[in-house]
Amino acid sequence: MTIRFYKVNDKYGCFSNFSxxxxxxxxxxxxxSEHYFQAQKFVGSIYEEEIRVVESPMDAANMGRDRDKPLRSDWEEVKDExxxxxxxxxxxxxxxxxxILISTSPEEIIEETTGDYYWGCGTKGTGKNVLGKILMEVRSTLESGE
Structure with a gap:
């Protein structure tokens, strides 16, 4: 069985960064976790704190995706970590x-997104599913008690 998630109110909604x-x-x-992730794009700048305190994760996401703000130069290298x-x-x-996360072991976890072919599976299901892979890695870490 494959575990699929996307919306916060779904069965595995706690896997979403918007939870x-x-x-x-x-x-x-x-x-x-969306607030943290988006703010780290601007670590050390005023935008980091602006994103941290914004009310909703959607607002944090929109602010983090604003390319008028100066994205940190190493973002592509550090974003997965x-x-x-x-x-x-x-x-x-x-x-x-x-x-809940540990209970899904050893199943594959997929973020069932539509447009995101990096963090999720994308509309065609051919995306990299990096968030799903991170969740499985975190699951393994938690299972081993590290």
Missing amino acids: KHGFELDGKYWPT VMKKAVLQKFQTHPDIRE
């Missing part, structure tokens, strides 16, 4: 969703 499972990381509280750090912290912080 309201906040955590502390880098000395600050982040309302969602930034995502992994946020996802790991989210699941380490919340025992209820940690158990």
Whole structure:
């Protein structure tokens, strides 16, 4: 069985970066993993804090995707590790969703997006599914008790 997720209100909605499972990381509280991820595109700038405190994860996503803001020069090299750090912290912080993630083992996890062929599977199902792979990696880490 393959585990598919996308919307926050679905069965595995807690896997979404938009799920309201906040955590502390880098000395600050982040309302969602989306807030953390998008803010890291502008780490050390005023935009980082603006994104951290914005109300919704959709607002954080829109602000992070704004290419009028100066994206950090190493973003393409670090974005996967930034995502992994946020996802790991989210699941380490919340025992209820940690158990949900662990309960999916050893199934494949796929972010069933439509337009995102990097983080998700995309409309055609041919995307890289990087977020799904990160979730499976985090699951393994949590299972081993690291």
